Amino acid sequence: MRPFPVLLALALATALSFLTLPVVAIFVDSSPAELIDSLGEPGALDALWLSLRTTAMALAIILLVGTPAAYLLATRSFRGKALVVTLVELPLVLPPAVAGIALLAAVGPSGILGGAVDAAGIELTLQTAGVVVALTFVASPFYIRQAMAAFAAVDRTLLDASRTLGASEARGFRRVMIPAALPGLAAGTALALGRALGEFGATLMFAGSFQGITQTVPLAIYDRFSTNFDSALALSAVLVGISAAILVSVKLVQGSEALGGAPG
Amino acid sequence: MLRVEAQTRLGALALDVALDVQPGECLALAGPSGAGKTSVLRVAAGLLRPERGLVEAGGETWLDTTRGVDVPPERRRCGYVFQEYALFPHLTAWQNVAYPLRGVPRRQRRERALGLLERFGMRELADARPRTLSGGERQRVALARVLAREPGVLLLDEPLSALDARTRAGAARELASVLRQVETPALLVTHDFAEAAQLGDRVGVIDSGRVIQEGTPSELAAAPRSAFVADFTGAVVLTGVARSGPNGLTHVELDGGGAVTSTDRGDGPVAVSVYPWEIAIEPAAAASPPGSTQNHVSAEVLSVTRIGNRVRLGLGGPQPLAAEITGVSADQLGLRAGAQVIASWKASATRLVAI
Numbered sequence: 320m321r322p323f324p325v326l327l328a329l330a331l332a333t334a335l336s337f338l339t340l341p342v343v344a345i346f347v348d349s350s351p352a353e354l355i356d357s358l359g360e361p362g363a364l365d366a367l368w369l370s371l372r373t374t375a376m377a378l379a380i381i382l383l384v385g386t387p388a389a390y391l392l393a394t395r396s397f398r399g400k401a402l403v404v405t406l407v408e409l410p411l412v413l414p415p416a417v418a419g420i421a422l423l424a425a426v427g428p429s430g431i432l433g434g435a436v437d438a439a440g441i442e443l444t445l446q447t448a449g450v451v452v453a454l455t456f457v458a459s460p461f462y463i464r465q466a467m468a469a470f471a472a473v474d475r476t477l478l479d480a481s482r483t484l485g486a487s488e489a490r491g492f493r494r495v496m497i498p499a500a501l502p503g504l505a506a507g508t509a510l511a512l513g514r515a516l517g518e519f520g521a522t523l524m525f526a527g528s529f530q531g532i533t534q535t536v537p538l539a540i541y542d543r544f545s546t547n548f549d550s551a552l553a554l555s556a557v558l559v560g561i562s563a564a565i566l567v568s569v570k571l572v573q574g575s576e577a578l579g580g581a582p583g
Numbered sequence: 584m585l586r587v588e589a590q591t592r593l594g595a596l597a598l599d600v601a602l603d604v605q606p607g608e609c610l611a612l613a614g615p616s617g618a619g620k621t622s623v624l625r626v627a628a629g630l631l632r633p634e635r636g637l638v639e640a641g642g643e644t645w646l647d648t649t650r651g652v653d654v655p656p657e658r659r660r661c662g663y664v665f666q667e668y669a670l671f672p673h674l675t676a677w678q679n680v681a682y683p684l685r686g687v688p689r690r691q692r693r694e695r696a697l698g699l700l701e702r703f704g705m706r707e708l709a710d711a712r713p714r715t716l717s718g719g720e721r722q723r724v725a726l727a728r729v730l731a732r733e734p735g736v737l738l739l740d741e742p743l744s745a746l747d748a749r750t751r752a753g754a755a756r757e758l759a760s761v762l763r764q765v766e767t768p769a770l771l772v773t774h775d776f777a778e779a780a781q782l783g784d785r786v787g788v789i790d791s792g793r794v795i796q797e798g799t800p801s802e803l804a805a806a807p808r809s810a811f812v813a814d815f816t817g818a819v820v821l822t823g824v825a826r827s828g829p830n831g832l833t834h835v836e837l838d839g840g841g842a843v844t845s846t847d848r849g850d851g852p853v854a855v856s857v858y859p860w861e862i863a864i865e866p867a868a869a870a871s872p873p874g875s876t877q878n879h880v881s882a883e884v885l886s887v888t889r890i891g892n893r894v895r896l897g898l899g900g901p902q903p904l905a906a907e908i909t910g911v912s913a914d915q916l917g918l919r920a921g922a923q924v925i926a927s928w929k930a931s932a933t934r935l936v937a938i
Binding site for chain 1: 628629630655656657658659660661662663665666667669671672673674682683685728729732
């Protein structure tokens with residue numbers, strides 16, 4: 320046996336067991352019946368419902384603003400574009416705790432825009448809206464980055480063709496660019512979704528951890544892992560399930576794209 | 584009528600062109616890659632704004648930099664066929680064709696698109712996606728799609744270059760028939776002179792951003808105004824009607840008189856092409872016994888152009904011809920404009936393309 324292929328196989332086996340063992344353990348450590356039982360506890364369902372709501376709202380904002388922004392960055396060149404892209408990507412590498420502090424400093428009660436936010440009658444800190452802000456802040460760069468790459472990969476002559484066929488750029492964006500970039504946009508959505516769903520640090524610092532108001536699933540897991548480990552385990556299992564479902568659906572979308580084409 | 588004038592700097596290229604195309608006419612711009620051919624089309628379509636320029640089509644002004652007029656591409660009625668056809672990959676063939684049909688009620692859109700596809704024999708494939716279509720089929724969908732726009736001008740960028748050699752001849756024939764049918768001016772660009780000669784009523788040779796010479800394909804081949812044009816035009820192109828002759832050869836009656844034979848097969852209208860360096864020249868007086876050449880055409884020398892150690896002869900006959908011989912032979916024969924000669928070449932050097 321030649322040593323190098325064996326080495327490769329060993330490396331893969333190590334990585335695979337290291338990455339899957341903890342996830343598998345969540346399900347091995349408690350029976351399905353126990354999981355469902357501990358989900359019955361009111362705080363757990365509140366957290367789940369809040370997580371889904373805030374993630375959905377954050378995603379809606381990210382898609383609505385991020386898609387045209389990414390399109391602009393992908394199709395235009397202008398002075399300072401590299402700087403703009405870097406600034407947009409900055410939250411990717413920002414520690415979540417720093418993101419929380421940064422949000423407080425910006426739109427918190429005593430932040431630089433705190434007065435304006437207050438005057439507009441919006442309450443963010445310690446409110447559900449604050450959770451949405453925190454999720455949007457940390458998750459949007461994942462989407463924008465991916466969407467930019469997806470738009471940049473679309474053949475520009477498709478947009479030229481759309482225009483010469485009588486469609487304004489806005490219509491070409493809607494009817495040609497978005498459908499052509501769809502697999503990439505879907506992948507970006509999934510990345511942002513996963514990131515938003517798992518958001519912890521920035522939410523805790525900016526919005527706090529109040530059951531039913533700002534306590535999302537990751538915060539609820541943290542809240543009870545020392546007092547009610549089973550419940551923490553059950554919530555974790557649900558997050559694993561949702562994350563796996565996201566990953567699989569993205570793979571399916573991309574797989575069907577490669578095989579037979581996107582839905583018309 | 585289409586008028587395109589453009590002066591602009593594009594990287595290292597200085598584009599400076601002025602073109603007119605009449606309704607129903609196809610002007611083929613031929614030149615090497617990087618000569619600025621596609622840029623001319625992009626200026627006409629509004630996808631490229633020149634520093635100075637004028638685009639007029641059908642009495643409308645689409646671009647006039649001196650007056651600050653610049654109509655956006657979506658409001659110029661251009662049928663632009665892109666080099667790789669640029670079909671929308673996520674739409675079916677009929678949806679691609681229906682894309683420009685915006686003002687049309689939703690129900691009629693499909694009918695109109697199917698009607699256009701029918702015209703190209705593509706109705707059966709209306710629900711196919713571009714990726715499943717062959718190159719020739721894609722070209723037909725692309726043509727149906729631009730015709731759905733009811734264009735005032737047709738712009739074609741290397742329409743045959745995305746096709747493999749086997750489908751090219753058929754696609755060229757189809758395209759030629761579409762170009763004959765449409766009433767609009769058509770501007771076509773290609774790097775292949777033979778393609779330009781086949782599809783264009785007139786050919787403009789473009790190099791380094793300038794149109795060096797314009798004329799019918801045979802005029803260019805017979806009387807190149809520069810060595811570049813002479814080199815670029817390559818083959819001489821004659822037209823005629825072919826039928827099978829004896830000994831497996833094809834007999835072609837040339838338009839305007841005279842006949843040639845070819846080892847290629849052909850039937851009906853054909854373009855006959857032969858390279859000028861395959862053509863031998865004898866003085867008309869010398870009644871030499873026939874050698875191995877089958878084709879003999881009487882002609883008058885119209886021009887004598889030196890290209891290095893070669894001489895390009897422009898020949899007038901029933902159809903213009905060009906021959907390339909060595910400078911030494913030209914001197915020995917004492918060839919000057921006005922001399923009567925016989926141009927001869929082998930049937931095996933004679934290519935036939937159906938038109």
